[in-house]
Amino acid sequence: MPAPAALLSYIDAQTDAFITRLAEAVAIPSISGDPAYRDRVHDMSNWLNAQLQAVGVTTKQVDLGTHVMDGQTLHLPPAILGRIGEDKSKKTVLIYGHFDVQPASKSDGWDTEPFVLTKEADGRLVGRGSSDDKGPVLGWVNVLQWHHETQTPLPVNIVFCFEGMEENGSEGLDDLVVKEKDGWFKDVDCVCISDNYWLNTRTPALTYGLRGLVYFKINVSGPTRDLHSGVFGRMVHEPMTDLISLMSRLVDSAGNILVPGVDDMVSVADNEERAIYEKLDYSIEDVESSVGAKIALSADKTQVLMGRMRSPSLSLHGIEGAFSGPGAKTVIPAKVAGKFSIRLVPPQTPDSVTPLVEAYLKSEFAKLGSKNSLHVELLHDGKPWVADYKHWNYNAAIKATEAIYSQKPDLTREGGSIPVTLTFAETLGVNVLLLPMGRGDDGAHSTNEKLDTSNFIKGTKLLGTYLYEVGEVKDS
Amino acid sequence: MPAPAALLSYIDAQTDAFITRLAEAVAIPSISGDPAYRDRVHDMSNWLNAQLQAVGVTTKQVDLGTHVMDGQTLHLPPAILGRIGEDKSKKTVLIYGHFDVQPASKSDGWDTEPFVLTKEADGRLVGRGSSDDKGPVLGWVNVLQWHHETQTPLPVNIVFCFEGMEENGSEGLDDLVVKEKDGWFKDVDCVCISDNYWLNTRTPALTYGLRGLVYFKINVSGPTRDLHSGVFGRMVHEPMTDLISLMSRLVDSAGNILVPGVDDMVSVADNEERAIYEKLDYSIEDVESSVGAKIALSADKTQVLMGRMRSPSLSLHGIEGAFSGPGAKTVIPAKVAGKFSIRLVPPQTPDSVTPLVEAYLKSEFAKLGSKNSLHVELLHDGKPWVADYKHWNYNAAIKATEAIYSQKPDLTREGGSIPVTLTFAETLGVNVLLLPMGRGDDGAHSTNEKLDTSNFIKGTKLLGTYLYEVGEVKDS
Structure with missing residues (x-):
């Protein structure tokens, strides 16, 4: 079932307000890997918790205890668990995201203040966390806002799990997932995580593998x-x-x-496996334009893609x-x-x-x-992770992508790590889908991290449409 | 001729005042290698210039122009040229020192604030520049102060050359020395530099070689x-x-x-050359106690000393x-x-x-x-440098050491670099002597740099007595 047209036009109309909210999130330097910023990660947990409550989500902030970093005992930032919808006839989607960010300072070579979201003339929203992962997290909030304001029931039940230690090993989260397996996460049918990137700057992607x-x-x-x-x-x-x-x-x-x-x-890739990578919309020019220099390890696109993915x-x-x-x-x-x-x-x-x-x-x-x-x-x-990309969860995301972007997504494996992906897959025993919002040149973990306005807005529509496609799935 | 007894007892009596003045000097973070501190090196030039004038020295601050560092064009800190005494019947000693310091911050591992001179119970004066080279530079000022206050003529004429770029390649100084060869530095008979260390913590030293x-x-x-x-x-x-x-x-x-x-x-050292190093008052325990760990490259003292010196x-x-x-x-x-x-x-x-x-x-x-x-x-x-240690300039320093410390100094070559030493030797064509004030464990360029109070005070007496011994030299 496509998403309601009213939802999609609401998202367009709210573009400026959504960007303003993203700017508020970026302004909180929630760097989990630097003890000096730990209090700001706590601040960010509180800010996001309030945003979720404002759009009708029932939440609880979970104390994850302490850990030792660089010789200091530090309080872990509280994770946020959320729930909206309790209709047994609907599927239940677990949505994960994180509200912490990588370190950033102007002296690293940023052109603008990293914690001030700067909208460039070409639509780029530049700031630490814009794409990784505050933009996608707020994409979900954007979708909920319309349902809350219009009192429209969601097509699925949603359970949220947002954490503040993803950039520093997701400390405390594995224990939480195991503990809530038969509690907060009971009856979850599938997981969706929007925390990675398209392979290039043109083609939406679904991702079924991650490196450890x-x-x-x-x-x-x-x-x-x-x-x-x-x-x-x-x-x-x-x-x-x-x-x-x-x-x-x-x-x-x-x-x-x-x-x-x-x-x-x-193992060495055989011809059948190489064929998967040959099909992807990608070239050596893509990687070299993304990094700004002709420094690819090989002139063979397939070799370079396998370097990242397998x-x-x-x-x-x-x-x-x-x-x-x-x-x-x-x-x-x-x-x-x-x-x-x-x-x-x-x-x-x-x-x-x-x-x-x-x-x-x-x-x-x-x-x-x-x-x-x-x-x-x-x-x-x-640990690394690979999922079954023929599952209905992936089919729903493919249909949603075709609806919003009018093209088939690339099916990719990603070079980065989101360790909790595997925890959800192994602990809950359900399919996990990675549904990226940003492009391959967003520069997560780098200087001048950005999210394009079009990706933020179409990405918000994609997340909403995905929920409606999951709501349509009959088998389980 | 030994120094006047009144000078030596004055130095003892003024210990607290001399330490207070050293603390003032240390409080100016005159780091020449970091553009952010360049203004403080200028401040330090002005401070020292005023100190010299207060004890009767005629000075001029010399603009050395600009240089480029890390892409920035920076003004070089002015060097200070000084002169006291114009008696043609006396020898003229050129005294060199520097008023800039190495970088230092508490986060490097200092136990105390590096730019606050801290007097420990055991007499150690801890602070950046205490030993390298603000302590020795003020040693000369201490000696002049008594002569100025008592209106006692100095036994020699003195020409001073103090710079603020020693820790960053002595930029601009070579040109100055060449330019002033027949001007400010005309009629110089010998050079004395107090900017290095004893080999150990027990035995005073004279140094006749430096590495480049x-x-x-x-x-x-x-x-x-x-x-x-x-x-x-x-x-x-x-x-x-x-x-x-x-x-x-x-x-x-x-x-x-x-x-x-x-x-x-x-060249490989022959037996005769090895014998020089075997004689020095030094052991593997000295180096290992100085660095705090058993990490000497060899168990052979001579080998380890040659590692530093030749x-x-x-x-x-x-x-x-x-x-x-x-x-x-x-x-x-x-x-x-x-x-x-x-x-x-x-x-x-x-x-x-x-x-x-x-x-x-x-x-x-x-x-x-x-x-x-x-x-x-x-x-x-x-460039590296080696001097003739049988020159009257060295003999004067040996006699002064015996008078103040009641022992013969070690004759050493030093592992560090004071590039201007060679410039003086080559440009002025006179003998250059290194007459250290501090001990081998002072930690120049390191955390917790210190100068022992006894070295500061006896070192001041040594510098004064050296001038009187040079004043006695008949041949030239």
Whole structure:
């Protein structure tokens, strides 16, 4: 059943108001990965809770307890559980989203203040969290607003689960899902998550796979204080020398993972599997235009797509404790920590990969013959996930996409990680659909993150229409 | 001629006042390597200029023009030239020091505020610049103060040259020295610089050699913005992967420099040369207690001392542009810059070493097969230096040390760089002496930099007595 025409025209008419609400959300710097911003994540939970209540959702904020980060014990931001509709004759859709964001500051290279939503002339809404994931979360609120104002019953029952720790390992959420399996989440028929991106800037997509993640911190320490390189250079083992050597042994410039056994876990794609990727609306120009430079690892589109969708990847993110400012400083840093992560694909799991990484780092460190100390930490992890894309949940989303965008969606696997996806799939035993709102060049986790106004508005219509298509499904 | 007893007892009596003045100097964060603090280096030039005038020195502040740092055009802090005494029958000593400091912030791991001089119960005066080089510079002012107050003529004429860019390559100073060779610096008989450290915490030292320096920045850039490792991991060449690989090829964990030809320039020490280092009052325990960990590169004291004094060293300082904060961020940084420096010893020079480094980095980068871009910058440099320690200038300092400390000084070569030392030696053609005030564990360039009160006070007496011993020298 298509969505009511009145809903779709309401969404068009409310564009400015919806953007204003998104700006309010972006203005709260709810960075979950930095202890200094933890209170703002709590603020964001309260703000979203009030928005949901205002459109008729029954909510509860759930205290997830505390966790330790960078040596500090911190209160986790409360998750928000919501429910609207209790009609046993209707399907029940669980909607997940997150209200925390990645770190951002002007000094990282943003052209505008990251926490001020800036509407560009071409319709881009620039700001941290605009696309990941505050825009999509508010897309759902936009849909509910019309039903609430017009007192129109929804075509399905909806259960919400919004969290504030997604960018930092979704701490506390797995336990909550398990605990609420037969409580708040009882009778859920399917899950829909809008928290990823189209493959390109043209073609809407549904996503049926995600990579997992293991995020490591390699600590190397030696002296008890930073040293002057003039005074101590070539007298002592330097932690940076050891760390850089270890980090250089993890991945090569072609993207091959050098930790023995990690790449080998994944089968080579056969011709049938390659055909899936050949069909996707994508080119080398797409990736190179998206990153702004001709730096694709291969000239073969299929190879590059498989690199994201069905291969593990290892990225070196940075070093904590070394000199990172501008100018020159002749320091031998006393204690340095290298950060890197590996994206995982089936059949890899954090449990199968982590021991390989730890053993390799210890063995390579021993080869260095250094008197410094090594300590490897796993900061967070998540399993990879693949869903059945022939399920009615996907069919509903395909029909909704055709209704709003007049084209068939790409069926993709995504390179990123939303660890809770797998938790919902495994714990609730239902199909999970990823229904992205934003485009492939939105720059989530990057400088100048944006959501196009057309994606925000058509995306809102898509989410609403999807609910009506699920409402039409007869079998279950 | 020993210093007047009244001068020495005055110095003891003024201890508290001298510490108060040092605290005033430390309170000005005159960080020359960070554009944000440039105005404070100017403030410091003005403050020191006023101090010198107050004790009878005729001064002029010299505009050194501008320079470009991190893309900004900045005004160089004015150098201070000073003169006191014009007696043709006396020797003229040129005294050099610097009033700028290394960066420091509490978050680097300082136990106290770095720009608040904190006197510990054991007499340590903790603060950035206490030992490097505000303490020694004020040591000279302390000596002048007694002569000024008592109207006692100095035993020598003194010419001062104080600069505010020492920690950032002494920009502008070489030109000034050349320009003033036959002007302000005419008739200089010798140079004395108090800007280094004893080898240990027990034995005063004179220093007759310094290592040079070449400081490099390796820029690797690829995408035009930071990327999400989930979205782009294993699709594109990552700048961090290339940079870390390059940096790992510069030095090994045993301190060997891997740039071909660099270590080879320096001869192996013969038995006679080893004997010089065997005599020095030093042990492996000294270096390990100074750094707080058992991380000496060798169990052989002579080997470790030669590592500092007659070997080049390569230290990796850090990376600009990568993720350097606490927590986890799944970023692929778009543009990263690795910082490293090589300390040089004769016969190495920046001109002979720099081409080797640049050619090696380019050749190793080509081997990576990356589509990212490499750009190598030489941020600053300085030649190494060795002086004749049998000169009367050294004899005067040895006698002064015996008078104040009742022991013979160690004759050392230092691992650090004071590039202007060589400029004075080469341009003025006179003997240059390094007469340190602080101890080997002062932590210059490090967290919790300190100067012991006893070193500040006895060091002030040493500087004063040195002037009287130079005044006694008959030959020239």
